[in-house]
Amino acid sequence: MTGPTTPETRLWTPAGFQEDEWTHAESADALSGNGRFILPLQVFLDLDPEVRRSAKERLGVLLQPGDQLEKIADLLDQLSLVALAFPAFSDGRSFSKGELLRGRYHFEGAVRATGQVLVDQLPHMLRLGFDEFEISNPVLLKRLEEGRTGGLGLYYQPAAVPEPKGPKYSWRRVRSS
DSSP states (O other), X not given: OOOSSOXXXXXXXXXXXXXXXXXXXXXXXXXXXXXXXXXXXXXXXXXXXXXHXXXXXXXXXXXXXXXXXXXXXXXXXGOSEEEEEEOSTTOOHHHHXXXXXXXXXXXXXXXXXXXXXXXXXXXXXXXXXXXXXXXXXXXXXXXHHTTOOOOOSOOSSOOSSOOOBOSSSXXXXXXXX
């Protein structure tokens, strides 16, 4: 079991840096203690259904890029958090999972990005519905400490987190602040 985050990793949300209440655990034994735990997919699936239901507020699952989101689709109401791993900057499969969680499955819990979260990826993750980020990249940490999230001011494509519509045409968007 690891701590909420390593000392060089910080939890960031759109409201700023936060204390991480969640701990990454490798087994279901962690549930015997107090706290909130992020379990690997197979450990979560192997839990007794009654344990999953009763521990919802303190139960999260970690999906690796190769894990199938469909395995938890019917269990999303038993989760408060879904963490999606980004083990390498070149592996974008978790972007799709984040969008599917919000768009197709209407998941209302927290969607967290873990691993290699980089400067140019953060604005896209926010648009897809990610709302928590375990940040270890020093450049991104510095920019977030300065209050700079980056991104473009105007988008043409819709997103899981919609922008306010501009005047006259639905595809015109208001510049974000």
